[in-house]
Amino acid sequence: MLFDRYGRPFQKLRYVVNDECNYNCVFCHFEGQLRRQGSYLTAEDYGFVSSFFRSLGVADFKITGGEPLLRRDIDLIVANVAKTGAYVTVTTNGYLLRGWVDKLRKAGVARLNVSVHTTDPEKYAKITSTSPAVFREVMRGLAEARDRGLSLKLNVVVLRDINTDRQSVKELVKLAARLGASLQFIELMPTGSGTKIFDNLFEPIESIVEIVTQLGGRPIGVRKELHNRPLYLVGGVVVELIKNFNNSHFCAGCTTMRLTSDGKLKTCIYADDAVDLLPYIKSRDVEGLLYSVRLALAKRQPKFKFYSSS
Numbered sequence: 001m002l003f004d005r006y007g008r009p010f011q012k013l014r015y016v017v018n019d020e021c022n023y024n025c026v027f028c029h030f031e032g033q034l035r036r037q038g039s040y041l042t043a044e045d046y047g048f049v050s051s052f053f054r055s056l057g058v059a060d061f062k063i064t065g066g067e068p069l070l071r072r073d074i075d076l077i078v079a080n081v082a083k084t085g086a087y088v089t090v091t092t093n094g095y096l097l098r099g100w101v102d103k104l105r106k107a108g109v110a111r112l113n114v115s116v117h118t119t120d121p122e123k124y125a126k127i128t129s130t131s132p133a134v135f136r137e138v139m140r141g142l143a144e145a146r147d148r149g150l151s152l153k154l155n156v157v158v159l160r161d162i163n164t165d166r167q168s169v170k171e172l173v174k175l176a177a178r179l180g181a182s183l184q185f186i187e188l189m190p191t192g193s194g195t196k197i198f199d200n201l202f203e204p205i206e207s208i209v210e211i212v213t214q215l216g217g218r219p220i221g222v223r224k225e226l227h228n229r230p231l232y233l234v235g236g237v238v239v240e241l242i243k244n245f246n247n248s249h250f251c252a253g254c255t256t257m258r259l260t261s262d263g264k265l266k267t268c269i270y271a272d273d274a275v276d277l278l279p280y281i282k283s284r285d286v287e288g289l290l291y292s293v294r295l296a297l298a299k300r301q302p303k304f305k306f307y308s309s310s
C-alpha cells in the first residue's frame with residue numbers, strides 16, 4: 001500500500017472513461033476534466049493499468065465519466081477491471097441502463113450508482129436538460145437492474161429549494177426502499193458548471209441530516225476508508241452523506257485519485273497538476289508507471305486542510 005505525505009493511503013481509483021454525455025446537468029463538474037477532448041484509453045489499457053494498481057494495493061475501482069454507458073465497450077472495461085479481483089462500481093445517469101443491465105452483471109459489476117436527484121419528472125428534466133420521458137426511462141432501467149439482482153445506490157446532488165424539502169427527501173427514501181437501494185446525498189461542488197449556480201443553489205448537508213432525523217433516521221456509522229462519510233438508516237434505507245465542501249475531515253479521509261480518459265492521474269478533483277501516465281500505459285511500462293504514481297502521491301494535498309495559511 002502507498003501513502004501520500006499526509007498519511008492518506010491510496011486505495012481507490014476513479015476511472016473517468018469518457019468526456020461526453022447525453023445530458024447537460026446544471027451543476028456538472030465532469031470529474032474535474034475538460035469536455036470533449038475525445039481521446040480515450042482502451043478496454044485493454046484499463047485491464048493492464050488495473051492489474052498494476054492492484055499490485056499497489058488499490059482494490060476499489062469506480063468507473064465514471066462523462067456518461068460511461070455511452071462507451072460501446074463499457075462491459076469489456078468492467079470485465080477487464082473485475083478480472084483483477086477488484087471491487088468495481090459504475091456511476092451513471094441511468095438513461096441507457098436497460099440495454100446494459102445484463103452485460104454489466106455478467107462483466108462483474110459490484111454496484112451501480114445511478115444519479116436521480118428528484119422523484120419529480122418535471123424537476124428532473126429541468127436539472128438534467130432532458131425531458132420527463134427520460135426520467136421514466138431511468139426508472140425502467142432501475143427496476144430492471146433491481147429485478148436482475150444488481151446492487152444499487154441512488155446519487156442525489158443537494159440543490160437548495162429543489163430537493164431540500166421534507167417531501168422530496170421522503171420520496172427519495174421511498175424510491176430507494178422500493179429498489180432495495182442505498183441513497184447518497186452529495187453537497188454541490190463549486191467546480192465546472194457547479195461554479196456559476198453555487199451561490200444560488202448550494203445547501204449544506206446538515207439540512208438533509210435534519211430532515212432524515214425528523215423522518216426517524218439514526219446514525220449507524222462512518223465510512224472511515226472513504227472520506228469519513230457519515231451513514232444513517234431511515235425507513236430501512238442506508239443513507240450516505242457527502243459533505244465535500246470546505247470540509248477538512250472529508251479531505252483527511254481522501255483515499256482516492258482520478259485517471260482522466262486520456263490517461264492523466266489527477267491528485268485531487270480541484271487540482272490542475274495531473275501526472276501524465278499515458279506513455280507508460282501505452283508502452284506497458286510498469287517502472288515508468290510506478291515512478292509517476294509516486295510523483296503524484298508526493299504532490300497530493302488535501303484541498304481543505306485542518307490548518308491553512310490561506
Ligand SMILES: Nc1nc2c(ncn2[C@@H]2O[C@H](COP(=O)(O)OP(=O)(O)OP(=O)(O)O)[C@@H](O)[C@H]2O)c(=O)[nH]1
Nearest residue numbers: 062064089091113155184186189242244254256269
Ligand atoms: N470533493 C470530492 N468529492 C468526491 C470525491 N469522491 C466522490 N465525490 C463526490 O461524490 C460524487 C459521487 O461519487 P460516486 O461516483 O457516486 O462514487 P462514490 O460515492 O465516491 O463511491 P462509491 O461509494 O464507492 O460508489 C462525486 O461525483 C463527487 O461529487 C472526492 O474524492 N472528492
Ligand SMILES: C[S@@+](CC[C@H](N)C(=O)[O-])C[C@H]1O[C@@H](n2cnc3c(N)ncnc32)[C@H](O)[C@@H]1O
Nearest residue numbers: 027028029065066067092093115155188189194
Ligand atoms: C460527473 S457524474 C458522471 C457519471 C454520470 N454521468 C452521472 O451523472 O451519474 C458523477 C457524479 O457526480 C455528480 N456531480 C456532478 N456535478 C456535481 C457537482 N457540481 N457537485 C456535486 N456532485 C456533482 C453527479 O450527480 C454524479 O452523481
Ligand code: SF4
Nearest residue numbers: 021023025028066093
Ligand atoms: S452529471 Fe453526469 S449526467 Fe449530468 S451532465 Fe454530468 S456527466 Fe452528464
Ligand code: SF4
Nearest residue numbers: 251254268269302303
Ligand atoms: S483532497 Fe478533498 S477535494 Fe480533493 S479529491 Fe480528495 S476529498 Fe476531494
